[in-house]
Amino acid sequence: MLKFVKNHMESIDGIATYPMISLLIFFVFFALLFWWVFTAKKEYIKEVSELPFEDNNQINNQL
Template sequence: MLKFIKHNMESIIGIEIFPIISVLIFFLFFVGLIIYAIRMKQSEVDEISALPLNDSTETTNASNTTGHE
Protein backbone atom coordinates (compact mmCIF):
# COMPACT_ATOMS: atom_id res chain seq x y z
CA MET A 1 0.00 0.00 0.00
CA LEU A 2 2.77 2.45 0.92
CA LYS A 3 4.69 1.63 -2.26
CA PHE A 4 1.57 2.41 -4.30
CA ILE A 5 1.14 5.80 -2.60
CA LYS A 6 4.85 6.58 -2.84
CA HIS A 7 4.91 5.73 -6.56
CA ASN A 8 1.86 7.90 -7.26
CA MET A 9 3.26 10.83 -5.29
CA GLU A 10 6.61 10.63 -7.08
CA SER A 11 4.87 10.78 -10.45
CA ILE A 12 3.23 14.15 -9.66
CA ILE A 13 5.32 17.01 -10.98
CA GLY A 14 6.15 19.62 -8.34
CA ILE A 15 4.89 17.58 -5.38
CA GLU A 16 8.10 18.16 -3.41
CA ILE A 17 7.11 21.79 -2.71
CA PHE A 18 4.08 20.87 -0.57
CA PRO A 19 6.00 19.55 2.47
CA ILE A 20 8.19 22.65 2.37
CA ILE A 21 5.13 24.92 2.26
CA SER A 22 3.50 22.96 5.11
CA VAL A 23 6.53 23.28 7.38
CA LEU A 24 6.84 26.97 6.50
CA ILE A 25 3.18 27.65 7.39
CA PHE A 26 3.57 25.67 10.63
CA PHE A 27 6.73 27.57 11.57
CA LEU A 28 5.31 31.01 10.69
CA PHE A 29 2.13 30.34 12.66
CA PHE A 30 4.02 29.57 15.85
CA VAL A 31 6.48 32.42 15.37
CA GLY A 32 3.49 34.75 14.99
CA LEU A 33 1.89 33.27 18.08
CA ILE A 34 5.08 33.78 20.11
CA ILE A 35 5.37 37.39 18.91
CA TYR A 36 1.71 37.99 19.82
CA ALA A 37 2.24 36.53 23.30
CA ILE A 38 5.37 38.59 23.91
CA ARG A 39 3.74 41.87 22.82
CA MET A 40 0.63 41.40 25.00
CA LYS A 41 0.07 43.95 27.73
CA GLN A 42 0.65 42.70 31.26
CA SER A 43 -2.94 43.58 32.20
CA GLU A 44 -4.26 41.31 29.44
CA VAL A 45 -1.98 38.49 30.56
CA ASP A 46 -3.16 38.86 34.16
CA GLU A 47 -6.81 38.87 33.05
CA ILE A 48 -6.40 35.77 30.89
CA SER A 49 -4.38 33.93 33.53
CA ALA A 50 -7.12 34.56 36.12
CA LEU A 51 -9.93 33.20 33.93
CA PRO A 52 -9.76 29.60 35.21
CA LEU A 53 -9.87 30.87 38.80
CA ASN A 54 -12.85 33.20 38.39
CA ASP A 55 -16.03 31.85 39.90
CA SER A 56 -18.38 34.29 38.24
CA THR A 57 -21.79 32.68 37.93
CA GLU A 58 -23.37 36.03 37.04
CA THR A 59 -21.98 35.97 33.51
CA THR A 60 -23.09 32.40 32.86
CA ASN A 61 -26.58 33.01 34.27
CA ALA A 62 -27.00 36.25 32.32
CA SER A 63 -26.19 34.53 29.05
CA ASN A 64 -28.83 31.83 29.68
CA THR A 65 -31.82 34.17 29.79
CA THR A 66 -33.72 32.34 27.05
CA GLY A 67 -33.63 29.02 28.91
CA HIS A 68 -34.67 25.60 27.74
CA GLU A 69 -36.93 24.67 30.62
Protein backbone atom coordinates in the same frame (compact mmCIF):
# COMPACT_ATOMS: atom_id res chain seq x y z
CA MET B 1 0.87 -0.99 -0.76
CA LEU B 2 3.66 1.39 0.26
CA LYS B 3 5.45 0.86 -3.03
CA PHE B 4 2.26 1.80 -4.90
CA VAL B 5 1.87 4.99 -2.88
CA LYS B 6 5.52 5.95 -3.38
CA ASN B 7 5.33 5.38 -7.13
CA HIS B 8 2.05 7.28 -7.35
CA MET B 9 3.42 10.23 -5.35
CA GLU B 10 6.51 10.45 -7.55
CA SER B 11 4.33 10.76 -10.63
CA ILE B 12 2.66 13.97 -9.38
CA ASP B 13 4.31 17.12 -10.77
CA GLY B 14 5.42 19.60 -8.14
CA ILE B 15 4.76 17.29 -5.18
CA ALA B 16 7.91 18.54 -3.42
CA THR B 17 6.40 21.99 -2.93
CA TYR B 18 3.65 20.78 -0.58
CA PRO B 19 5.95 19.82 2.31
CA MET B 20 7.78 23.13 1.94
CA ILE B 21 4.50 25.07 2.05
CA SER B 22 3.45 23.10 5.14
CA LEU B 23 6.76 23.84 6.86
CA LEU B 24 6.44 27.51 5.98
CA ILE B 25 2.89 27.72 7.39
CA PHE B 26 4.03 25.91 10.56
CA PHE B 27 7.03 28.22 11.01
CA VAL B 28 5.05 31.42 10.35
CA PHE B 29 2.28 30.41 12.76
CA PHE B 30 4.64 29.71 15.64
CA ALA B 31 6.80 32.74 14.88
CA LEU B 32 3.69 34.96 15.09
CA LEU B 33 2.58 33.20 18.26
CA PHE B 34 6.03 33.68 19.79
CA TRP B 35 5.95 37.37 18.83
CA TRP B 36 2.46 37.81 20.32
CA VAL B 37 3.45 36.20 23.62
CA PHE B 38 6.40 38.51 24.09
CA THR B 39 4.60 41.68 23.02
CA ALA B 40 1.34 41.12 24.92
CA LYS B 41 0.69 43.49 27.78
CA LYS B 42 1.23 41.97 31.21
CA GLU B 43 -2.07 43.41 32.48
CA TYR B 44 -3.98 41.63 29.72
CA ILE B 45 -2.30 38.30 30.48
CA LYS B 46 -3.02 38.68 34.19
CA GLU B 47 -6.67 39.54 33.51
CA VAL B 48 -7.17 36.60 31.17
CA SER B 49 -5.39 34.19 33.51
CA GLU B 50 -7.82 35.08 36.32
CA LEU B 51 -10.98 34.48 34.26
CA PRO B 52 -11.47 30.83 35.30
CA PHE B 53 -11.31 31.81 38.97
CA GLU B 54 -13.83 34.62 38.54
CA ASP B 55 -16.39 32.30 36.95
CA ASN B 56 -15.89 29.79 39.77
CA ASN B 57 -16.34 32.49 42.41
CA GLN B 58 -19.55 33.75 40.78
CA ILE B 59 -21.02 30.23 40.79
CA ASN B 60 -20.10 29.72 44.46
CA ASN B 61 -21.62 33.08 45.42
CA GLN B 62 -24.92 32.19 43.73
CA LEU B 63 -25.28 29.00 45.78
